[in-house]
Amino acid sequence: MASQNHGNTIYLTEQEAERIRAAAKERLRKCLELAGHARESRDSKAAISQATGASLMADMGSMTVSKAELSTLPALVVGQPYPPCIAPFPDLQPMTIANLRLETHHRGHQLTVKRATPVVILSTRSWAMVQDESGETERLEIVLHRSRHGKDVLESASTFIIKEPYFTLTEEGEPTLRIDHLSDLVVPNQDDKTPQSPTAEEASKIALARKQKGNAALQKSNLPLAQAYYTSALALTTHLPSPSLAQDLHRNRAHVNLLLSEFDAAKSDALAALINPASKGNNNNTHDDDDEDATRTAELDAKAYFRAASAAYQLGHFREAQALFEKQLHLPPHDKGAIANLARTQARLREQGKGVYDFARIRASVLAAAGGNVGRRVDAASFAGATEVRESGEEGKGKGLFAAKGIAAGEVVLCEKAFCVVWGHEREAVTAVTYDVRDDRIRVAPVGLGRAVVERLMGNSSLTGGVMGLFGDWQGGGGEGRDDVFGTDDGPVVDVFRVHDIVSRNAFGVGGKDGGGGGQSAGLWIRAAYINHSCIPNTEREFIGDLMVVRATKRIAAGEEIVHSYDESGDYKTRQQALMTTWGFECGCALCVAETGDDAAVRAKRGKLAAEADAFLTSPSAPVKKRLAIVKARSLAKAIDETYDEERYKGLPRLASRGIRQWLAKATA
Numbered sequence: 001m002a003s004q005n006h007g008n009t010i011y012l013t014e015q016e017a018e019r020i021r022a023a024a025k026e027r028l029r030k031c032l033e034l035a036g037h038a039r040e041s042r043d044s045k046a047a048i049s050q051a052t053g054a055s056l057m058a059d060m061g062s063m064t065v066s067k068a069e070l071s072t073l074p075a076l077v078v079g080q081p082y083p084p085c086i087a088p089f090p091d092l093q094p095m096t097i098a099n100l101r102l103e104t105h106h107r108g109h110q111l112t113v114k115r116a117t118p119v120v121i122l123s124t125r126s127w128a129m130v131q132d133e134s135g136e137t138e139r140l141e142i143v144l145h146r147s148r149h150g151k152d153v154l155e156s157a158s159t160f161i162i163k164e165p166y167f168t169l170t171e172e173g174e175p176t177l178r179i180d181h182l183s184d185l186v187v188p189n190q191d192d193k194t195p196q197s198p199t200a201e202e203a204s205k206i207a208l209a210r211k212q213k214g215n216a217a218l219q220k221s222n223l224p225l226a227q228a229y230y231t232s233a234l235a236l237t238t239h240l241p242s243p244s245l246a247q248d249l250h251r252n253r254a255h256v257n258l259l260l261s262e263f264d265a266a267k268s269d270a271l272a273a274l275i276n277p278a279s280k281g282n283n284n285n286t287h288d289d290d291d292e293d294a295t296r297t298a299e300l301d302a303k304a305y306f307r308a309a310s311a312a313y314q315l316g317h318f319r320e321a322q323a324l325f326e327k328q329l330h331l332p333p334h335d336k337g338a339i340a341n342l343a344r345t346q347a348r349l350r351e352q353g354k355g356v357y358d359f360a361r362i363r364a365s366v367l368a369a370a371g372g373n374v375g376r377r378v379d380a381a382s383f384a385g386a387t388e389v390r391e392s393g394e395e396g397k398g399k400g401l402f403a404a405k406g407i408a409a410g411e412v413v414l415c416e417k418a419f420c421v422v423w424g425h426e427r428e429a430v431t432a433v434t435y436d437v438r439d440d441r442i443r444v445a446p447v448g449l450g451r452a453v454v455e456r457l458m459g460n461s462s463l464t465g466g467v468m469g470l471f472g473d474w475q476g477g478g479g480e481g482r483d484d485v486f487g488t489d490d491g492p493v494v495d496v497f498r499v500h501d502i503v504s505r506n507a508f509g510v511g512g513k514d515g516g517g518g519g520q521s522a523g524l525w526i527r528a529a530y531i532n533h534s535c536i537p538n539t540e541r542e543f544i545g546d547l548m549v550v551r552a553t554k555r556i557a558a559g560e561e562i563v564h565s566y567d568e569s570g571d572y573k574t575r576q577q578a579l580m581t582t583w584g585f586e587c588g589c590a591l592c593v594a595e596t597g598d599d600a601a602v603r604a605k606r607g608k609l610a611a612e613a614d615a616f617l618t619s620p621s622a623p624v625k626k627r628l629a630i631v632k633a634r635s636l637a638k639a640i641d642e643t644y645d646e647e648r649y650k651g652l653p654r655l656a657s658r659g660i661r662q663w664l665a666k667a668t669a
């Protein structure tokens with residue numbers, strides 16, 4: 001993650017790190033040893049009582065642990081990716097628990113299980129004992145991506161179908177069915193009383209009853225249940241005598257989908273609900289006021305247009321949202337809200353097309369939300385400016401962002417609304433210590449951000465391609481074309497390992513000052529993620545809520561690469577270490593080349609002076625005794641600069657004195 005300086009400092013003792021490494025390696029060794037071995041049957045009674053006890057302990061634990069204990073970072077082993085299942089149910093053979101083999105992905109199979117115990121909910125995993133039809137019992141664990149619509153998935157239902165089950169060992173070495181990809185765990189429709197070939201009358205009766213149950217669930221704000229009832233009612237569509245009930249169901253489900261932030265589905269439902277789609281919004285019933293049916297039809301369609309437009313807006317499809325709000329506006333009751341929404345959409349189109357932003361409004365909305373989250377996720381569009389993504393042409397650097405025309409110093413290069421952001425104070429802001437078996441490194445990772453990205457994609461598969469196009473170490477292992485399958489008939493497919501690796505290499509930390517979210521806040525900005533690093537950047541970034549504003553710090557010529565600094569440490573070694581640990585590359589810019597020429601004594605001297613400068617900048621007395629402070633700052637800046645060889649550093653920035661020079665510029669302005 002591109003964090004603020006020091007954001008990735010890990011305070012783990014050597015012993016703790018070693019313990020994590022050793023446990024992970026031991027588990028891997030056991031997995032390899034047991035691969036393909038037949039599963040040993042469990043004693044159901046003992047397994048169920050063990051899980052029930054563990055669940056009670058976990059519940060009590062979450063009630064009694066102190067704040068300090070809660071802040072202990074959970075450890076997570078990463079770097080053993082495998083692709084999600086992309087086969088639809090009809091292509092998967094049913095299997096039983098008894099047939100499971102250890103350390104095996106049961107490709108081509110599906111396993112139906114019922115939950116037999118309460119769920120043990122832990123911060124990065126949850127588990128329960130499950131049974132198949134024969135009553136055989138096994139452990140089922142979901143790692144990290146365990147919630148949907150804010151609820152623990154295991155807890156949200158009692159029956160599950162596991163696609164291509166993975167049977168392995170827990171971190172502690174116990175056999176378990178393991179779910180990494182949320183899309184591999186399907187919650188089947190819980191209502192199985194639909195007759196095979198119902199008559200139109202039967203179908204209407206069942207669908208109507210389910211619609212009413214959906215409405216009741218919606219009234220109680222149980223959105224997932226409402227969605228499930230509408231969906232099960234819509235399964236009868238082909239048997240219904242007229243389209244009107246299905247249209248009602250689509251309209252209602254569009255509303256629920258909007259509330260669940262599932263905007264793809266909300267839009268398609270709303271459009272499917274249109275009674276008179278050919279009218280293009282012109283079925284204005286002004287000629288025949290007595291025709292109540294026509295008025296009612298127009299009103300229902302206005303509602304559907306509003307829902308479709310709102311979904312398009314949330315997806316950032318502002319042109320489409322504009323057209324749909326216009327259609328709503330042409331229909332009775334000619335809602336005033338539609339006028340405001342249209343104006344809002346047009347403002348987004350100006351931002352998106354021309355980069356015309358009312359920054360004062362956006363800043364005010366962030367300030368007004370002080371402490372809250374909504375305003376921090378600002379209502380703004382993204383502006384790509386005169387930038388283009390292309391191969392950088394430099395080995396190992398991958399793609400980069402380039403200026404399509406000359407950009408003046410101070411000009412906005414791009415403005416981007418976060419694809420996803422998690423603020424430090426939010427429940428979702430889970431940070432974990434990860435041990436990556438691929439490079440044997442321990443890191444602190446914003447796993448909560450990865451989780452939020454997966455949740456967003458699970459609800460909006462049209463957005464998956466944009467995220468999956470980003471650079472990450474694991475590119476998927478599904479084979480030719482299979483890694484670009486982001487959904488099947490059974491729902492969206494999200495490869496969580498790809499998301500993890502993408503977030504690790506592309507996320508930015510949003511500091512307390514800029515983002516107002518505290519040290520752990522992090523987000524993903526898709527276009528800005530193409531900007532490569534340089535220690536001599538030509539841009540700087542600022543955050544207004546979750547809007548990233550990238551400005552040129554010097555003139556950028558057409559065709560020149562746009563670069564910013566991922567890590568601004570003045571010390572060469574610290575910077576190189578951060579770049580290698582977090583982003584996996586060694587920087588070869590002119591400044592780094594010059595710095596490699598410094599001997600150890602010069603570096604040590606510069607480091608000592610830089611530490612003095614840091615202490616000066618953080619000391620509260622600096623601004624008070626201003627005259628003395630200026631003298632001290634000048635002398636420190638001069639001493640630091642003298643550690644740089646004039647010849648070798650000609651035209652290059654002197655990072656170690658930058659902070660104190662900035663302070664001086666302000667103090668003497």
Ligand SMILES: C[S@@+](CC[C@H](N)C(=O)[O-])C[C@H]1O[C@@H](n2cnc3c(N)ncnc32)[C@H](O)[C@@H]1O
Binds near residue numbers: 396400471506582
């Ligand atoms: C945020 S992405 C930048 C876009 C990326 N180059 C791509 O192809 O999508 C960060 C990754 O780009 C590469 N990268 C960025 N700056 C680099 C540099 N100066 N030298 C080498 N690789 C760099 C590293 O692999 C890093 O993990």
